Each structure stands twice: as structure tokens, then as C-alpha cells.
Amino acid sequence: MRTLKIRIATIGIALSTIIILGTGCDSLTKTQKGAAIGAGGGGLLGALIGKAAGNTAVGALIGGAVGGTAGALIGHKMDKQAAEIKQTVPGATVTREGEGILVKFDSGILFDTNMANVKPDAQTNLQKLAVSLQNNPQTNILIVGHTDNTGTAAHNMDLSIRRAQAVKSIITADNVSDARLTVQGKGETEPIADNTTVDGRSQNRRVEIVIVANDQMKAQAQNGQ
Template identity: 55%
Template sequence: MTHLQKLTKPVALILIIAMTSLTWGCQTTTNAGRGAGYGAAAGGLLGGIIGSRSGSWAKGAILGAVIGGAAGALIGNYMDKQAAEIDRNVEGATVERVGEGIRVVFDSGILFSTASSTITSTSRYNLEKLARILNNYDDTNVVIEGHTDSVGNEQSNQLLSERRAQAVSSLLRAYGVSGNRLSAVGFGETRPVATNETESGRRLNRRVEVLIYANNDLKRQAQTGELRM
């Protein structure tokens, strides 16, 4: 069963560094309308510390740069509907609305066998369902993050996280998601979301995150009033 969540934690201000050429969505603490009151500078400053606390740089970046106003509300509504579809249809994933984006988290133990980057047959089916939804909401870009626990060699963990992120990206592409929308990155053991001192914590750290955010065309549609949901 999936679990649709929303991030509401207030944070202090901190500068973030842009990754590649990604342009990120707006700080929205609950639903579609909350994006209306924030400015771009404040949102960008907020993003980095949220990401560092959550273990996900891209999650922080989604919360960082801001569109705001009516355009932010329209994008938020677009993402609300997409997140709800993922939550209903994709088993084994935790779905979280973050700012004007979506964070989908898969336990690596569900997607892969131990120490493997080969996606299981059951997970292939669920990723196919995710791909169908991504194709229905095609005005978004997608970052796939691979993460491991700290057991074993650090370099091996890094390589495994990269291979797993790439495996998910390649399968989504095979199911019709444009490669231009997809970016895969591995963080190895460097972005834990729980302690590595317990098995339950290590399990949480072994994960693949799929971060979905508005592309430039969706932003343009929202800003010009063309976007209708």
C-alpha cells in the first residue's frame, strides 16, 4: 500500500547550489494554493537545508526555487492529481507532495534483490504503471536517485546506487518516458534518512527516490494561463 504524505516542516534559510541545468518548482507547504505567497529568493534559500535534513538534495531543490502566485497554484493542482494517481496505482511506493513537485520513494529491497541492480519482475510491473502516469503528465522532468546503507565498501555502495538509479531510468525509458525528461544519480551511503545502526534504519536508507517537477513548458503554461486542469 502506498502512503500519500505532505511536507509541512518550517526551516531556516540557507543557500543551495544548482545541479546541472535543472529549473525547480515552488515552495508549497500543503496543497495547490499554498504556492501563491512565496518569492523566488526565499524559496531558493529554503531548499538546501530541507534537502540536507531529509537526505535528498533534489527534494530540497524541489522546495527551493519558487514560481508562486496563481501559476504556482495551477502547477500545485497539476501535481496533486498526478500524485493521487501514483498513490492509487503504484504498489510499494511512498508518495509525498513536496512544494510544487512529487517525491516517490521505493524500498530497494522491493525493487532489487540484495546487492543487485536487476529489477524484479513485480517491480517492473509497478514501474510500468508509474511510466504510464508520467506519460499522461508529460510536462515534467524526473530525477531518479539511488541510495544505499553504510554496510560494506563505500565505493561499492556508490557504484550500486548509480546502477540502481540507472536501471530504473532505463526501464522508465523502455516504457515510453522520454529520455530527455530523465536524470539518474547515485548518492551511495552519503544521504541517509535514518540511522545505519539498526536494521530498520538501514532498510530505510536502501531506497530509490523519484523526484518529479515542472518543466519549463509547464511553467510557461501556468504563467500564461494556458494550463487548465
Template identity: 55%
Template sequence: MNIMMTNRRLALLGLSVATSAMLLGSCGTIQSMSNTQKGAATGAVAGGALGALIGNKAGNTAVGALAGAAIGGVAGGLIGRKMDKQAAEIERTVAGAEVIKADEGIIVKFDSGILFDFDKTDLKPAAQDNIAKLVESMNNNPDTDILVIGHTDNKGTDNYNQGLSERRARSVKSYAVSQGLAGRRVKTEGRSFHEPIADNDTDAGRAQNRRVEIVIVANDKMIEEAKNQAGT
């Protein structure tokens, strides 16, 4: 099952790259599509490698966002080192988060049960502490764009789960903004049960699929500074 899901993820990656590039490109910190287009072209080449590296830890949209934002080369390596430092900071300070580091970006993943009660969209008190700590890290590293992706298991209709996944992603963004994160840096998306990372036929698999993924990538300012430093 894991091999089948991974192959499906890689097959769909091209579509995910385009979708995620448009989402991240609409952030207020991005003034044009030029860098996003270049990143998507690079990401189409790098996507297979990223998918293999991340495996079944995250969904297509998250992997596509990372691939679409990648610029590669020396400048990409400089960005990667900054992301390494932020990933280590998040691992130290945010309880309950799984941090997935991949080249020039980071995925921070929370099981929905850590964030929300069953069928609810209000963050639990402990989850608010987690998100507040994550905001501290993101504010310490302001030159990034953020995509929050909500996911569900396959219990219930697609229409209901789509709405639930969207509302949960918006709830995370709303609380993060209330804690001082600039709203222009953050986009949200719900993916219902369309990007499983485990078997939806088992309780354990469904629990893994109920999750929120937070993707952190370099914004135009960080990219430009990295290119200047690299002399490109």
C-alpha cells in the same frame, strides 16, 4: 535522532538546491538556466518550509530538487493542482510506491527491497510492473522533468555504495525508457549512504535508507503555461 537528521537536512538544503537545479536544468526539455535560477532563488526561501513538510521521508537532494523548481505565487498554485492530480493517479495505480506530495512537485519513493534483490541492480519482475505503471502516469503528464536518486545503507565502503546507488538509479531510468518514457526527461544520481532518513545503526533503519526516490517537477512548458494562465 530524527530531529538531528532533520536539522542536518535543512542546514544542507542550500547546497542541495544548487546541485539539483543543475541536474534538472540539464534535461533536454530545458533550453536555458533562467527559470532554474529563478526557481533556485524561490526554493532557497521555500526550502525550510518544504523540509519541515517532508520531514524525514526523503533525502536532501529530493527536497532540494523540489525547492529549486518552485516558482510560487498563483502560477505555482496552478502547477500544484496539476501535481495533486498526478500524485493521486500514482497512488491509485502504482503498488508499493510511497507518494510524497509537496507544493509544486512529487516524490515517489520505493524501498530498494521492492525493486531489487540483495546487492543486485536488475529490477525484479513485480518492480518492472510498478515502473511500467509509473511510466503510464508520467506519459499522461508529459510536461514534467524527472530525477531518479539511488540511496543505500552504510554497510560496506562509500565507494562501493556510491556505485551501487548510481547503478540502481540508472536501472530504473533504463527500464522506464524501455517502457516509452522519453529519456531526455530523466536524470539520475546516486547518493550512497549520505542522505539517511532513519538510523543506520539498526536493521529497521537501514532498510528504510535503502531506497530509490523519483522526483517529478514541472518543466519549462508547464511553467510558461501556468504563468500565462496566471497573467504573470
């Protein structure tokens, strides 16, 4: 995790230092930082950071930014939704960054070892997340499955895809439009911790759910709504 943060910071600083210096970085909130980054070209910055960091979720969060005043308005809405998810969804790690939300579940919470069937208790957690997604319809959702490096790369890729799809199935079963959701499996290719340790492998086995503004929310924000 520390290595990932360093790599994100290195690229991010290189591409957005000028913007942040002009806004008084010491007083910036996460929403304001997102606005500053977005103003510098969120799509390009997100793609570069995501690639450099080896993390699809990071790229999606930053790449979806529009920046400026519109970005700040979007960030305010995301603050409210993130707080709602934290309060109502057990087992989820919720991170607000820029103009989006990252919801992470350790695979051990959702699945038995080497399985892609969501555990009954975890289904309830995902159903509660689906309620929040229903309450906030102007968002798009990316679901990314990850594994550790135990087993073959091909098996891990397949398992990560099936797990992400299983999460999507639970969410869409609760009246969240399929069109809002995208699924990706990354297998063992995007570790956030050391795969040579038990704890590191546990952290790498995860499902990440990225929530970003859709075009309608962006258009409203750009009109000051």
C-alpha cells in the same frame, strides 16, 4: 526521518517565515505553501534546504518552485498526478509537497540484496509509473539512488548509481523521453534513518523519484493556464 524533518523545518522557517506570516499559515494547503515558498525565491531556498537537510530530493522539490499564482496552478496539476500514482503504482510511497511529487520505493521492493537488476514484479510497478509520466508529459524527473552504510563507501556509491540507472531504463523503455530524466547516486551519504539499526538501514536503502514542472508547464502556469 525525524532529524531530517527538523533540519528541513529549521532552514525553511528561517527563510520563508515572512512570506507565510503574510498569507495566514494556518489555512495553507501544501500547494499554497509551495506557492509561498516559491514566491520567496524557490531556487535559492531549495538549494539551501537541500544542502542543510542532506537530501537531494528535498532540494529538487523546493528548488523547482516558481511560487505565486503560477505555483498554485502547478500544484493543482501535481495533486491530480499524485493521486493517479497512488492509485495505480503498488509499492510506492507518494508524497505531495509544494509544486512537486516525491515517489519513493524501498530498495527491497525493487532489488535483491546487493543487486541492481530490477525484480520482475517491480518492473511492472515501474511500468505503471511510466504510464503516469506519459500521461503528464510536462514534467522533469530526477531519479536518486541511496544505500545504507553497509560495505565500503565506494561500493555503495556505485550500487546507488546502478540502481538509479536501472530504474531509468525501465521507465524510458515505456516511451518516456530520456531527455526528461536525470539520474544521481548518493550511496550512503543521505540517510533518512539510523544506520545502526536494522529498520533504519532498511529505510535508507531506497530509490527516490522526484517529479517537477518543466519549463513549458511553468510558462503556461505563469500565463494562467
